[in-house]
Amino acid sequence: MTRPLVALAFLLFSGSVLCQQAEAGEACANPEGALGVARIVEIDTKAGPLFGEFTKYEKEPRFLGPKEVVLTFDDGPMPRYTKPILDALDAFCTKATFFYVGRMAMAYPDMVKEVMGRGHTVGTHTWSHPMNLPRQGLSRAKDQIERGFAAVALAAGRPIAPFFRFPGLSDSRPMLAYLQERGIAAFTVDVVSNDSYISSPSRLVKRTLDQIERQNGGIVLFHDIKASTAKALPTILAELKKRGYKIVHLRPKSTFEPLPDFTAELEAKLAKKGGKDAEDKPGLVPFYAAIIPTTLEADSEPAVVELAPEARERMHKSDASARATATPLSTTEDPKPVRTRKRHRKAKVSKSEQPVTSLGVAVSGQY
Ligand SMILES: [Zn+2]
Secondary structure (H helix, E strand, C coil), X not given: CCHHHHHHXXXXXXXXXHHHHHHHHHHCCCHHHCCCCCEEEEECCCCCCEECCCCCECCCCCCCCCCEEEEEEECCXXXXXXXXXXXXXXXXXXXXXXXECHHHHHHCHHHHHHHHHCCCEEEECCCCCCCCHHHHCHHHHHHHHHHHHHHHHHHHCCCCCCEECXXXXXXXXXHHHHXXXXXXXXXXXXXXCCCXXXXXXXXXXXXXXXXXXXXXXXXXXXXXCCHHHHHHHHHHHHHHHHCCCEEEEEEECCCCCCCHHHHHHHHHHHHHHCCCHHHHHHHHHHHHHHHCCCCCCCCCCCEEEEECCCCCCCCEHHHHHHHHHCCHHHHHHCCCCCCCCCCCCCCCCCCCCXXXXXXXXXXXXXX
């Protein structure tokens, strides 16, 4: 491309970005011109539901319709990348869910406040992101989970969602049972953007869109600690709009109550650090309270669907299907006796659905 053409392309591109940004403010009230939020799913987490495809345990039925997408970002916050990601989401008048690491949140409390202040949902992703959580034993896992929630809520300066994602999507039955006990919803994913491994924004755009098309939407995993994600996101959002995808925003029906001991311990650490969050708190609380209603009133809000899954035992998926197909004779020979507690509702899994149970399978290109 010759130099004048490059300049022209740049001007056109900047113009369209500016235009999108200018529209964003107005379009949020009238989102035809932007990707927007098609509907809000408000989740009642008290039974500890499990959502998303990437788990070997029995999960809730998919709540997204065809071409519906939930945007999620893990591992942050990291201002250098979180800020442009927030700007891109704002430019398209859309909302996402951030699963934050406790230690990161304590390092960048103002960033957590800004994410929530801009209307996004914040859940957690443990205290320090150990990749081998299932092998650490339940008491250490509980510490990671509780400390993570306490830290992110403290950094936010207000209650956060009882939403959790396991590092590396490595869940286990005892940990899932603990989340149920604490009324926490666990989210795996349906679509892996693979941004942890793709440094080229254009390749990331292609890979993400291919996977979304293949799954016909779903819960998409990104990381707001990656340069490629920040660079690729505007194009991904523009393409989603162009291809007729709709964004679904997740919200909790009620917020999480961290254990006071963890909060006290971390509060002391944060105070020692001399963060200015305590001063920011009063100003931000009323603003945020206006964005996270537990009851929905306004006509300007997108449609809201409440999801209140019932309690269920987290059967291993293979146990569950074995049980479903077993004859009475084989059931008696089953070396793993089936627990007697009744499941209230059975997951609706389509016959053609190929179970995806590990991140390894996903990133190897099969998904
Ligand atoms: Zn992670």
